[in-house]
């Protein structure tokens with residue numbers, strides 16, 4: 001057994017071990033998701049040969065150099081390429097991607113633009129809370145909120161490693177020393193572990209609940225109505241009372257909140273609630289439950305190198321914010337796409353996927369996906385963390401150096417090698 | 428004897444240790460399964476048929492009496508439901524004693540814990556250490572309560 005780091009999700013577990021003999025992967029500590037992620041290198045479906053779409057519209061296996069040639073030709077002809085994905089790649093790769101986007105005068109975007117929503121615009125956190133890590137949450141947080149996310153399904157080890165069960169400096173009894181609230185529009189598995197199980201009205205529950213909570217914190221609420229966003233008043237009051245009594249609050253929010261109706265109201269409301277709760281002596285940390293292993297890292301790299309978290313437009317000399325990738329695709333603003341480690345076509349809504357499909361796509365992937373099937377050029381790559389080295393940033397922004405334990409099959413490059421090669425062609 | 432924890436090793440030492448396999452397995456495997464109450468002592472026929480083992484037979488019978496006298500209990504894990512979340516590993520008080528890092532959220536890596544997540548799925552690797560069994564016979568259920576997906580069943 002050797003130690004490794006799991007890139008199966010944004011928890012990036014670093015306490016796990018594996019041993020690989022021929023195609024048999026044994027692991028200790030990896031959850032089902034993580035084990036499947038690591039084992040996928042030996043899956044029968046794995047992409048092994050570069051492919052290029054020929055005149056007939058059919059993909060054909062070609063040599064790596066032929067695939068490179070075709071990719072370079074597509075990108076040279078493009079006036080405005082879209083460079084997408086990146087959140088499953090080490091930060092070293094996204095950094096090269098930003099340089100490439102700059103040279104090609106394209107638009108750089110990552111999946112983080114969905115995962116963070118516009119939260120970064122709202123200057124959500126400040127002071128100590130901003131530097132908080134998952135270790136701080138484990139050691140100090142006695143009030144945990146999961147909002148619009150079901151970690152039991154999406155981040156298997158999140159609760160056992162950091163939020164619900166582990167003991168920590170100020171959490172002597174683990175689970176018994178914490179209060180857990182799970183807020184969602186339906187009952188979820190994660191609610192099994194919660195003290196407060198708050199089921200909101202799917203139409204506008206988030207907004208009403210947050211509004212009432214904000215007023216309650218300001219002391220202006222008075223007597224709440226019978227139902228607060230679908231939650232009985234008595235449960236609302238018990239929640240707001242306990243959260244005010246906490247010593248350290250950690251709020252994790254997910255898609256359920258990001259894509260709630262009236263999203264443009266709910267996120268700023270959550271920001272206001274968190275800012276009001278956050279005091280010098282009682283930090284309130286708020287973290288998006290991004291899903292991919294380096295979503296936080298791409299944002300960090302992009303901020304450092306361009307001043308913008310994602311959606312960076314390099315058309316002119318200075319990087320500018322690009323309003324919306326989906327709108328851009330809908331309006332046919334791009335004439336080529338380079339997609340790294342992400343199945344964009346199965347993720348994007350139908351009409352937008354259709355627009356994307358209508359331009360030449362170059363994709364880098366380990367497995368066949370809807371996106372690779374529609375691509376003009378497919379370059380199989382090594383799997384991040386398992387075969388490819390680098391650094392990823394956990395959901396809380398902590399850097400984790402990877403510990404790959406396998407060698408990619410011959411002729412399969414790393415994403416780093418592919419983007420480096422492309423950069424040599426566009427000086 | 429009765430106030431000690433019954434380990435497969437204690438049982439093994441008193442078995443004939445011939446690996447005759449009349450019970451269908453080796454002596455060590457038999458010892459392990461006896462500690463888990465998956466087999467009965469009388470299935471080791473040489474122990475009862477051969478006089479040379481009379482002392483061992485008596486000692487073993489005495490040793491396992493408290494185990495048998497314990498109210499029927501058990502912990503079962505449905506691997507088809509398990510997601511490998513590790514909640515059981517982290518909450519089990521026995522795991523915290525034998526591998527203290529687990530209590531602060533780390534994966535079980537030794538061979539000493541009750542639970543260990545292997546190949547993505549939790550396994551019970553030392554059931555006999557569970558506090559529900561003698562000598563503690565505590566009505567502990569924290570692993571069952573901590574499992575998101577009701578993969579752990581205690582009776």
Ligand code: SF4
Pocket residue numbers: 006007008009010011012013029030031032033034035155156157158
């Ligand atoms: S929780 Fe995420 S990082 Fe941890 S083992 Fe599971 S998939 Fe890997």
Ligand code: SF4
Pocket residue numbers: 442443444445446447448449450451452453454457470471472473474
């Ligand atoms: S029957 Fe008894 S002696 Fe034979 S292998 Fe089993 S335990 Fe050992």
Ligand code: SF4
Pocket residue numbers: 502518519520521522541556557558559567568569570571581
């Ligand atoms: S019942 Fe208690 S002691 Fe037994 S396995 Fe579960 S948590 Fe551990």
Ligand code: SF4
Pocket residue numbers: 504508509510511512513514515516544548549573574575576577578579
């Ligand atoms: S708590 Fe349940 S789902 Fe999680 S590892 Fe244990 S048995 Fe599996």
